[in-house]
Amino acid sequence: MSEFADFFLAQAEASAHVQFIYDVAAGRIVFINEAYEKVLHGRRASVNEELPALLARLHPDDRAYLAHYAKLWARGQMPDEAEVRLQHPDQPDQWFCLTPSHHANAAGRVWLGGTLRDISVEKRYQQNADNFNTRKNVTLEILSHDLSAAFAIVQQIAQYIGEEVAIAADSRVGEMLRVLESTSQNSVKMIRDLINLEFLASANTDLKRDRIEVGAALRAPLEDLQREQDLLGHPFAYTLPAEPVYARLDVNKITQVLTNLVSNAIKFTPDGKRVAVRVEAAAGSVRIHVSDEGIGIPVALQPYLFERFTKARRAGLRGEQTTGLGLAICKTIVEWHQGTLRVYSTEGQGTTFTVEIPQAPGPDGQPASAATGEKTS
Structure with a gap:
């Protein structure tokens, strides 16, 4: 021995x-x-x-x-x-x-x-990678939303001109309008396909969870979303817990869930109506609420929302298309974190998606109790 x-x-x-x-x-x-x-x-x-x-x-x-x-x-x-x-x-x-x-x-x-x-070098590398991925995901979603809306408008205008304006038989205007319409339609599809492929690729990578202070981790993507929506004139606000709340998260994947839910909210919310995110501590868990004042989800469609290629998929108010995969992937990622994803919606009044994930021990070795105060953006 x-x-x-x-x-x-x-x-x-x-x-x-x-x-x-x-x-x-x-x-x-x-x-x-x-x-x-x-x-x-x-x-x-x-x-x-x-x-x-x-x-x-x-x-x-x-x-x-x-x-x-x-x-x-x-x-x-x-x-x-x-x-x-x-x-x-x-x-x-x-x-x-x-x-x-x-x-x-x-x-x-x-x-x-x-x-x-x-592990200092690994942590700094991971933090830089998470920051890059967060900004990339937020930027891609915002660009896809606004570019899709712009192309959808061009497509609608081309259709309207073709239907309302008399075009001479020997004119090439009709052909040009058809090209404009089909190009816009294909561009919208290409943009959404790019976002869906990026989301799917990320969802299929290995989960890497760390003990994270949730408010600090989500502040940067929420600030990016608010800054971009302010520029576009869309009301957007967020609140974070007043005290540190910890959870074991894959920051990149949870950020993608948050970004996807916010993008969906904007898609079904008329201009001038509000979208908001609230992060809070509950008894033994962390909750992320994404709420909107949009058109709501019909009761008949709600049971099918989280199915892949769901029959509940609908085009957005500005013509945005969907594959019906986003919410199913969000639910999968949340469940990988031992959490739940729920929806509450009333037609004509709005929708709230709630992510709930178990807390990790805080600075005192115990999960935080429900927050009594919040910091507002």
């Missing part, structure tokens, strides 16, 4: 990640590898003296969360990996992923071990 112990010790020492063992009864770290000095810039011989100052540099939102995690860990309840941030003066936070291990001997003495991996 000594040979194997020496082998594993050598592995731990050679690791680029911080490896440690903590004696719970003694309240001390009894082993830490050389990576501690390279990654956390401490001294191995002084690790127990340095530990309080190190823990004091944890991000305020992560301190109680890590303490809650450690209590489960000490009881042998092995939670998932924990991601925490270490603060540095005048520098970006350093992200770490803690992978735990637990050992208790016959006498009940407990040792906690683990690997602490610096």
Whole structure:
């Protein structure tokens, strides 16, 4: 056994990640590898003296969360990996992923071990990718909506001229109007096909969920949507929780769900009528409400809304077409997050889609209670 112990010790020492063992009864770290000095810039011989100052540099939102995690860990309840941030003066936070291990001997003495991996580069890369994808998705939806509407108007004008204006038999105007009409129709279809393909491709990629502060994650896409709708003269507003609310999200996919629901709301809402998004904490969950003052959904169609290629699909008020896939994909993505997607609608009054996803532990290690206040855009 000594040979194997020496082998594993050598592995731990050679690791680029911080490896440690903590004696719970003694309240001390009894082993830490050389990576501690390279990654956390401490001294191995002084690790127990340095530990309080190190823990004091944890991000305020992560301190109680890590303490809650450690209590489960000490009881042998092995939670998932924990991601925490270490603060540095005048520098970006350093992200770490803690992978735990637990050992208790016959006498009940407990040792906690683990690997602490610096994931700062991965986090920054993921954040940049999420920001890019968020803006791309919002921009594509907005452009598709407005370009589709413009081409639909051109198509309608071409049809009207062809029906109302007498055109000489030897004139090429009739042929030109038919070309204009068919080109506009094909352009609308091409735009919507592009958006649907992009949405489908993203929905089929692997889910990557992280513990995320929901308001912070959704603020940027909601700001983009509001800015674009303000430019177009469409009333749009959003509210976010007054206090931080956490959930385990694939930010890119949830943003696509949000963008798709807002796009649908705009599609069936007359000019001048309001579309709004409200994000709130509920008992053990996070709710995202997308509401409009549009034409509503007939009761007979509502049971079929979330079916693929649903017979409930309708053209938008400005001629926008649909494949009937968007809501089905939204529902799938929400269910991947162990959540639900529901609809409430009254014809002539409007529609509300509600996404509900389980909360993740907040800074105190517990899900937030229902929010008592909100921040408004």
